[in-house]
Amino acid sequence: EPEVTQTPSHQVTQMGQEVILRCVPISNHLYFYWYRQILGQKVEFLVSFYNNEISEKSEIFDDQFSVERPDGSNFTLKIRSTKLEDSAMYFCASNGRGRYGYTFGSGTRLTVV
């Protein structure tokens, strides 16, 4: 079964540092998403990406965040200057038709110290 792959599985970073979270979506999928889940809380939408541009973003996705699809396979989320409250699980998801069957990666656990 096709998978969404995320690396690293766990990243510890110092406050103020930049981090890049990486995702390899399913190869024939067209829609890509980043979500985050703070421990004990709900899964929150960050951003969606289609046709090499952001199609929607939430109020969480401020100027500190950016996304890229640099090479046609990777999909990255960059946090420019991490804050303690950025500590969370970050999930990448992809979808082939824009409606059905959203597949999630196993997540990157980001810990900001």
Place this chain on the structure above:
Amino acid sequence: RKEVEQDPGPFNVPEGATVAFNCTYSNSASQSFFWYRQDCRKEPKLLMSVYSSGNEDGRFTAQLNRASQYISLLIRDSKLSDSATYLCVVTKPSGGSYIPTFGRGTSLIVHP
């Protein structure tokens, strides 16, 4: 009103029991509906899509009531392995695509 609302539980049931979860959503333009399962510190995994006519997959039955903006999941003959958090997911249209929006989840604990 929250976009997607679920009773957080936990629902604590014995093996073999039947348990039902409910979910309501606020956006009447929502297009697609799903139940996902999430184990502790793992990613959400698709359990089943929910169709207007209702659908069944083994021990799991999902129902959708668009008029009431309400979705349900019924689990029959609960197994220990069903213990997890069940996430109601609703997609809303946005900019030509659809954004999956999650409820907070309902926790299920199945005990021997």
